[in-house]
Amino acid sequence: MARVAVLSADLMFGSRVQASLTAAGAQVELLATEALVRERLADAWLRPEVLLVDLTDPDLDGIAALIALRSDGLLDATATLAYYSHVDADVRRRALEASFDLVVPRSRMAREAPQLLASLTGG
Template sequence: MARIALLCPDLLFGSKVEGGLAVAGHTVNRFETDDRLRVAVPFHDLLIVDLTAEGLDGAALVMSMRERGELEAVPTLGFYSHVDQETRKRAEEAGFSRVVPRSRMAREMAALVDGLLPSA
């Protein structure tokens, strides 16, 4: 189905997302740093970013990639801790296509992804 780039250094949650989306028929490539992600994301249909990752500023990364035209046709999905509303706000301002709490990502990842992909 879709090729998904996942920026998620968290091994446990990243593996959960990879597995859930693989079951839904998607191919997931997980990245732990933004430098490799920047090169690879144009070859993907969707970018998912862990906004809670230490040492990574997902909102600034997506904003920078949008400004450089690196995400022209790639929708973005970010997930955050439900108690961190400032992170949600920053991600929305950065131009994420969708921003959801981590708990919702865990429950509804396949539906969220399908909602952001172009209809076949």
């Protein structure tokens, strides 16, 4: 069972992703702030295998969060997936430059969350 953290303040969409991944056997935790993600990544018992980052939230700079977490060495054992609004090509480009393992439109995340998770965990 994969352990997944979702960095998103959007409870509606986050809950949808959580339900989809939980039904597929993952253990999913919704986290609204980078500080909460940082706590989980620093704890060997709570560290997620995969971090999903919402790039559609105007109050959350998910790209900056990834860069900071990676530079602090907190993502060495964690795969990363970002989802963005399909109309925001600049956010997609910046996410790819920031070295997320996978960057997908939000609509694809909604449709294929379990398959996307499996592609990152080898399951």
